[in-house]
Amino acid sequence: MMRIKTTGISEFFQQQFIRLAQGIAAVLVLVLITATVQAQEIDILLKGGHVIDPKNNINSKMDVAIVGDKIFRIAADIPANTSKKTIDISGLYLTPGIIDMHAHVFHGADVNSISANSPGGLQADAFSFRAGVTTVVDAGSAGWRNFPLFKTQVIDRSQTRVLAFLNVVGRGMVTRYDQQDVTDMNPEMNAYMIKKLHPTILVGIKSAHYWGDFTSVDKAVESGKLANVPVIVDFGEHSPPNSIESLFMEHFRPGDIFTHTFSEHAISKTTGGRESIVDVKTRKVKPFVFAAQKRGIIFDVGHGAGAFNFNQAIPALKQGFMPNTISTDLYNLSMNAAMKDMTNVMSKFLAMGMGLQDVILRTTWNPAQVIKRPDLGHLTVGSEADIAVFNLKKGNFGYMDVGRTKISGTEKLEAELTLRAGRVVWDLNGISAPQWEMPAPNN
Amino acid sequence: MNKLSNFRRLLSSVFIVPLVIGLLFSVFAFQSKAQDIDLLLKGGHVIDAKNNIDRKMDVAISAGKIFRVAADIPAGTAKKVVDVSGLIVAPGLINMHTHVYAGSNSGFTDGTSSQLPDAFAPRAGITTVVDAGTSGWRTFPDFKAKVIDNSTTRVLAFLSIAASGYSNDKAQENIAEMDVQKTAETINKYADNLVGVRIGRYDGTEWTPFDRASEAAKLVNKPLFVECHLPMYSLEDQLNKMRSGDIMTHAFENVSERMTVVDEQGKVRPFVLAAQKRGVLFDIGHGGGGFWFNQAVPSFKQGLWPNSFGTDEHRTSMNSGMKTMLNVMSKYLNMGMGIPDIIARGSWNAAKSIKRDDLGNLSVGSVADIAVLSVNTGKFGFVDSGNNKINGDRKFEAELTVRAGKIIWDLNGLSAKSMVANK
Numbered sequence: 001m002m003r004i005k006t007t008g009i010s011e012f013f014q015q016q017f018i019r020l021a022q023g024i025a026a027v028l029v030l031v032l033i034t035a036t037v038q039a040q041e042i043d044i045l046l047k048g049g050h051v052i053d054p055k056n057n058i059n060s061k062m063d064v065a066i067v068g069d070k071i072f073r074i075a076a077d078i079p080a081n082t083s084k085k086t087i088d089i090s091g092l093y094l095t096p097g098i099i100d101m102h103a104h105v106f107h108g109a110d111v112n113s114i115s116a117n118s119p120g121g122l123q124a125d126a127f128s129f130r131a132g133v134t135t136v137v138d139a140g141s142a143g144w145r146n147f148p149l150f151k152t153q154v155i156d157r158s159q160t161r162v163l164a165f166l167n168v169v170g171r172g173m174v175t176r177y178d179q180q181d182v183t184d185m186n187p188e189m190n191a192y193m194i195k196k197l198h199p200t201i202l203v204g205i206k207s208a209h210y211w212g213d214f215t216s217v218d219k220a221v222e223s224g225k226l227a228n229v230p231v232i233v234d235f236g237e238h239s240p241p242n243s244i245e246s247l248f249m250e251h252f253r254p255g256d257i258f259t260h261t262f263s264e265h266a267i268s269k270t271t272g273g274r275e276s277i278v279d280v281k282t283r284k285v286k287p288f289v290f291a292a293q294k295r296g297i298i299f300d301v302g303h304g305a306g307a308f309n310f311n312q313a314i315p316a317l318k319q320g321f322m323p324n325t326i327s328t329d330l331y332n333l334s335m336n337a338a339m340k341d342m343t344n345v346m347s348k349f350l351a352m353g354m355g356l357q358d359v360i361l362r363t364t365w366n367p368a369q370v371i372k373r374p375d376l377g378h379l380t381v382g383s384e385a386d387i388a389v390f391n392l393k394k395g396n397f398g399y400m401d402v403g404r405t406k407i408s409g410t411e412k413l414e415a416e417l418t419l420r421a422g423r424v425v426w427d428l429n430g431i432s433a434p435q436w437e438m439p440a441p442n443n
Numbered sequence: 444m445n446k447l448s449n450f451r452r453l454l455s456s457v458f459i460v461p462l463v464i465g466l467l468f469s470v471f472a473f474q475s476k477a478q479d480i481d482l483l484l485k486g487g488h489v490i491d492a493k494n495n496i497d498r499k500m501d502v503a504i505s506a507g508k509i510f511r512v513a514a515d516i517p518a519g520t521a522k523k524v525v526d527v528s529g530l531i532v533a534p535g536l537i538n539m540h541t542h543v544y545a546g547s548n549s550g551f552t553d554g555t556s557s558q559l560p561d562a563f564a565p566r567a568g569i570t571t572v573v574d575a576g577t578s579g580w581r582t583f584p585d586f587k588a589k590v591i592d593n594s595t596t597r598v599l600a601f602l603s604i605a606a607s608g609y610s611n612d613k614a615q616e617n618i619a620e621m622d623v624q625k626t627a628e629t630i631n632k633y634a635d636n637l638v639g640v641r642i643g644r645y646d647g648t649e650w651t652p653f654d655r656a657s658e659a660a661k662l663v664n665k666p667l668f669v670e671c672h673l674p675m676y677s678l679e680d681q682l683n684k685m686r687s688g689d690i691m692t693h694a695f696e697n698v699s700e701r702m703t704v705v706d707e708q709g710k711v712r713p714f715v716l717a718a719q720k721r722g723v724l725f726d727i728g729h730g731g732g733g734f735w736f737n738q739a740v741p742s743f744k745q746g747l748w749p750n751s752f753g754t755d756e757h758r759t760s761m762n763s764g765m766k767t768m769l770n771v772m773s774k775y776l777n778m779g780m781g782i783p784d785i786i787a788r789g790s791w792n793a794a795k796s797i798k799r800d801d802l803g804n805l806s807v808g809s810v811a812d813i814a815v816l817s818v819n820t821g822k823f824g825f826v827d828s829g830n831n832k833i834n835g836d837r838k839f840e841a842e843l844t845v846r847a848g849k850i851i852w853d854l855n856g857l858s859a860k861s862m863v864a865n866k
Contacts, residue, residue, distance in 0.1 A: 109546035109553060109589050117547060119559060119593060126562050129762050153547055157555055310862050336565045336595075336852050398855035406856035426762050429824035436736045436831030441708045 043067055043422065045083035048090030049389060054361040055096075055368075055378035064094060066385045069422035074379060087432045089389050092416055095360045096377050097134025097386030100342050101367040102232070102259055102302040102327035103127075105162060106141035106150045106172070115141040116172035117149060120332045124160040127330055129426035131342040132388030132415035135376060137367070138164040139232060139259070139302070139329070140206025143172035144186070144193040147202070155201060159425060161386070163371065165206040165232050166190055168220040176237075179209040185219035191226030202227075203371035204257070208234035211272065214242060217251050224256070230370065232257040232300065236265070236307075239272025245288045254296025257370060260307035261299040261323050262316065263402075276312055283315045290321065298370050303339045303402075304329030310352075310401045317352055325370055326362045338400035343390075343413040348399040351409025356392070389417035391428075479505045481848060483521035486528030487815060492787035493534075493804035502532055504811040507848035512805055525858045527815050530842055533786045534803045535570025535812030537793035538768050540692050540728040540753025543598060544577035544586045544608065551577050552608040553585065556758045560596035563756060565852035567767040568814030568841035571802055572596055573793075575668060575692065575728075575755070576603030576641025579615075580622065580629040583608075583637070591636060595851055597812070599797065601641035601668040602630055604656035609643055616644065618651050626659040638797035639665040639690075644672040650684075657684060665798060666690050666724075671701040671733065678702040679714050687722025690796060692753055694725035695738035697829070704747060705738050711745045719747060724796050729765040730755030732828045734774075739827075743778055751793040752785075764826035769816070769839040774825045777835030782818070790814075815843035815857075 044066040051062040051074065063078040064071065080086040105124040108117030115121040124136050142150040144166060155162040167173055170184040178184070194202040205223045210216035220231040235247060235258065248258065264280065265273035277289045277299075293299060301308065301323050316322075326349060328334065328342050339345060346359050368377030375383060391414045398406045418426035427433065482504040489500035489512060501516040502509065518524045543560045546553030560572050578586040583602060591598040604626060605615035614620070630637040640663075642656035653676065660667040669681060671693040678701055685691065697703050704715045719725065727734060727749045742748075752775075754760065754768045765771060772785050794803030801809060816839050823835045844852035853859065 107545070107547075107555065107559075111589055111593055119545065119589070122559065122562055123545075123555065123758070125758065126558060126761060130766070153555065157549070314862075332559075332561065335562060338856075340566070340854075396855075398857065398859065400853070400856040400859045404856070404859045405862050406859035407862045427826065428766070429822075430764070430826035430830075430832035431824065433824070433826045433830045433832040436827065436833050438740060439709070439737055 041067055042072060042078070042083035043085065044419070045078055045080060045086045046089050046094055046387070046389065047078070047080060047086050048088055049092050049094035051094045051379070052357055052360045053096060053379040054357065055365040056380060058379070059357055064379065064387065066419070066422045069385055071379050071381050071383050071385050073381060085432070087417070089417065089431065093356070093390045093392060095132070095388050095390065096364040096379050097418065097420065098132045098342055098363045098388050099135045099137070099367040099377055100128070100133045100327050100330065101137045101325045101370065102139045102300055102329045103136040104141050104329070104331040105136055105138050106154055108153060113174045114176070115331055116146055116174050117153070122330055122332065122335060124154070124158045124162055127335070127341055128160040129418040129420070130415055132390060132418055133160065133342050134386035134388070134418065134420045135161040135163060137203060137371060138162060140165045140167035140208055141173050143167040143170040144189045145170040146172050147193060147198070151198070151201065159420060161420070163201055163203050163373070165204040166193060166202050168205055168207045168216060168223060173208065176209055180211055182215050182219070185216065187219060187223040187226055190223035194227040194229055202229070203373065204229040205231045206234070207231060209237050211237055211239055214251055217247065221251060221253065221256065224253070229372065230255045230257055230298070232259050234259055234302070236260060236263070236274045237272055241267055241273050241275045244275045244277065245286070248288065248292035248297045249295070252297050255298065255370070257298040257300050259300040259302035259327070260304065260329070261301055262309055262312040263307035264309040264312050278312045278315050285316050285319045285321045293321070293324070298324045300325045301327050301345065302329040303327070303334065303345050304331070305333035305337050305339065306402050308338065308401050309403060310405055310407060314352055317354065322354070322358065323362060325367045326359065327367070338402050338404065343415055344399070347397065347409065347412045350411050350413070351397070351399050351407055385419055385422040387419040388415060390414065391416045480510055480521035481505050481523065482845070483516055483518065483524045484527045484532055484813070484815065485516070485518060485524055486526055487530050487532035489532045489805065490783050490786040491534060491805040492783065492791035494806055496805070497783050500532070502805060502813065504845070504848045507811055509805050509807050509809045509811050511807060523858070525843065527843065527857065529817070531782070531786070531816040531818065533568070533814045533816060534790035534805055535844065535846065536568045536768060536789045536814050537571045537573065537751070537803055538564065538569045538754055538756065539573050539726050539751040539793050539796070540575045541572040541756040542577045542609065543572055543574050543590055543756070545590060550610055551757065552582055552610045553589070558756050558758065558761065560590070560594045560598050563761065563767065564596040565844045565846070566841055567769050568816055568844050569768055570597060570812035570814070570844065570846045572598055572756070573638060573753070573797060574598060574600035575670065575753070576601045576609055576643050578608040579603040579606045580625040581606040583629055583633065587633065587636065595846060597846070599636055599638045599799070601639045602626055602637050603641050603643055604652060604659060605643065616646060621652055621655045623655050623659045623662065627662040630659070630663045630665065638799065639668050641668040641670065642673070643670045646674060648675040650676070653681070653684060660689070661686070666796060668692060670728070671696055671698070674700045682714060682718040682723060685718065685723045688724065688796065690724045690726050690750070692726040692728035693730065693733035693755070694727060694749055695735055695742060696733040697735040697738055698732050703738055705741045709741050711742055711747045715747060724750040726751045726753040727771060728753045728755045729760065729771050730757070730828070731760040731763045731765070734764065734828050736827045736831055736833060740778060743775070743780065748780070750788060750796055752789050764828055764830070769841060770825065773823070773835065773838045774833070776837050776839065777823070777825060777833060811845055811848040813845040814841060816840065817842050
């Protein structure tokens, strides 16, 4: 509002002075408020670590500031006094929270089930945080019929973010026989469950353990098309084995996932098996495998109890074939065998010569993109503060494959600190805890 | 009979019979030597409290049992030899306080708050876990069928005096369901699995639940295992009611549910020391809230040592300051307890306290449950239930775990064959 009024000259200056004073006071107050806000805004400051964030092309020493459950700032030197809590992580690597793209976590009491509501499925929280993992993707333990149970019994009770591929079979992964039931492969129901009911949890479709032709894969792809999600295929039990070239080039769409990439099975006449990507005689990666990856087919490790052989992985890496995603296939039979946990599988790739940045890319931003969750797997300001802090231990370590063959390595990743949505959920050596001192006697 | 045949007989008796016997004997001896040993752990430092062994020894395993423990057993006599030099070879560890009745319900009993034994035990050198009363006489058969019979880890259990075990609902506090006879009958029926009676949660003032648990334990001649969730009972009264051999868990807690063992002046309360002297045993029962340095450190200095390293394994303790049994043992290593004392409490002492003298030792003929541990050096931190940290420079790690002669954990592939280059 304009005020036009004639005033005396002294009155004019008086008014100007008052305005000036008011202005200065306002600025001062603003500066004060800003300073207070800055000093209190940061809840946790992770200071002095080496940040690897492949999405944002960061591979250098940086500080990471968290406010609430979000990444607030990443910069070379954020003053410690601007944060409520500062954790010194110098000498350690800081990465986005690790995504394990292939696990079985539909834990439950049905001892006759392979991994649906079964002790064969493990509790996500028991294996995730202590390995730097903040997101696990269940690989088809539940189908559309028992997904609601999976959600209430496991997903809603887990601190770990649990996402899932829905099994193409409605009953999920109960027995090997259930997996053969083509009458229970219902693309409409699958797509409905994913698109309409649980779009924030269900990221794709799983086909596994099928003995026949391509029916299971094709039904999964059909479901995937309806729901606009990728399929992940365990191609292990076809008798006789189906052509993986046909799978990659004819049945898969770009973005579909071949898991158990480095398995090498003796092909049984009775139970079939899985054709390997490296020719077992020449030890050369089959040419169509490179073509398939170029076409956009995703190759996932899915280590498991029977699906990772050095005879496949080492020649493949040497010949320039890298898996797109590194995952565990965590379940009861793999947990205490050669697989162990996510850090062990990641370290195995370090021992085979893959660089640390490449390993982190394949366990963060790559799987996030594969499951179409671009909100995950990076440290962009504003994204949820899922963070892993690793110690890269030096020493003599051994790594086994599923045939109990061993290679040695000089490095091993160890999860020092894990944050899920801005909260410390794992702290191996108490780097976020205050020092204890014997209390003085209270007389 | 002619002379020739006599001569032949002589020949045969002089040469052939001894020859045959000798041949047979040498074949037999060779066989027994070369094939009897399935697995030879060579060059490790054996710590076996029961047999007073604390030195470099080889350990031979045959048919799932300890076959021989000696200073130098030739590698050629075993089907498989694993070099464990530089490592500790101990009896398989016993975790005295766990909740492993894992299932689909919310809460502990047949629930998602319990843990699967095989998910945490082998990787921590543990071959036996003792469930702390997650089941009662009504639920034990289900616990056995679902978990115990399906685990590689040996699962023993204290039976809760509450009929259903450690459920979240108030039903567990129903005194009418606390049946001494049924509890004792169940323990006798499943004597291979059940090692005692547990009194867990009770909010009332009357002593009936405690007394019934104690009576059931007495009936079966097994220990009473006492948890802390009994807010109306004083610590002194509880200890006074406990017999020699009964076990107080959560020994070093500092929570409102029970009086602490250390007083405000930093002294272990005299009646606690008196109970210890009388034979009451103290288990750590670390859990999420049950282990505080302001209790454990003064207690350790004043002689109140834990008899066993129960972790109180469950969903919320596993990722807290507890982490693993080896992490809990490492806390005592850095508080000043010697390695042999720690190993004894993690194996033989624990076995004796549950009257399972067949476990926790490496005597010839015992089941071959073995933990091969490394002691890593470096800069480590250890956190208590109040999120306070102490620093340390040594930490246990499980390299190899053997259960009934079978390798169930091999961290660095010590028992694996090396990859042949250029294959």
